[in-house]
Amino acid sequence: VSDRTDHGAALALGSGDLPVWYRDTEGVDPQDLDRALATLDPGERARAERFRFPVDRRDYVLAHDLLRRSLSRYAPLAPEQWVFDREPTGRPVLRVAPGVPGGAEMAVSLSHTRGAVACAVARATWLGVDVERVHPSIDIAEVSRLAFSSDEVAALEDLDAGDRLGRFVELWTLKEAYAKATGLGLSADLPAVTFTLDPRGALELSERTRADTSSPTSWQLALFAPAPELRLAVCVRVAGVEPWRIVARDHGAPERVLLPIRVSHPLPDAEGAQPRAR
């Protein structure tokens, strides 16, 4: 997998493929940042200008650039040619791109945190990705009170103090990915959703409020640790019998497939996860 200059799509995006791209944004050089800025549309550039801190502006620009470049890996359009709309909730949607087969069917999601960005694309309807940093200054009690279920709070309290922060960030990242996958964002009823992370590496989601989706098989989840202090979660609505082929890669080392630390459904092994050239 490599960035191309001819913008011909080199990879096939099958109906069950769900590629996730991650990028470490620390130390990105100014030329790279300028190149990324050039792929953004005027609205994105105007939003980028409004960030108070240059690092937040950098991460915003690189997240939107990463999404554009990711889409261009799978469809014959240059990164700057993709057109997005934004729903009132904030959810980004790809606008119909004339002449791009399947372009408009793609669901997209992106995330930025200090020093890291991520995105996911798929021929899915409900898709969310989130990346967060494990930071000791996080107020675990406050966020748990607002966004965690009582079962999640109890599970956190059962952990040794040394394990609590990491687990908290895993839950938080999953919740954000879920909030984006539903499209509800900030208005999602997060305490009504319980993620269960068992010691054997399994991962489950149960929703209290929606009878139609109470089965944990309705959503497929995968959790990655692209770096020791980062967690990346993907949440996608299960569409058929086969699980989504979620394959996460590092933009800086595209041949490297990131191994998940937890999954709700089996993922392809590293061999099967290789990109399929057309």
Ligand SMILES: CC(C)(COP(=O)(O)OP(=O)(O)OC[C@H]1O[C@@H](n2cnc3c(N)ncnc32)[C@H](O)[C@@H]1OP(=O)(O)O)[C@@H](O)C(=O)NCCC(=O)NCCS
């Ligand atoms: C906006 C929200 C969806 C995620 O925000 P976040 O994790 O702070 O920020 P991220 O960088 O990961 O994601 C922001 C991106 O999500 C996307 N997004 C925003 N609203 C969205 C929605 N309703 N649905 C899907 N995607 C959405 C956008 O692409 C946005 O980036 P952009 O503005 O640059 O286009 C929302 O859930 C939020 O702000 N949550 C924080 C509140 C909270 O209680 N957190 C604790 C949860 S445990």
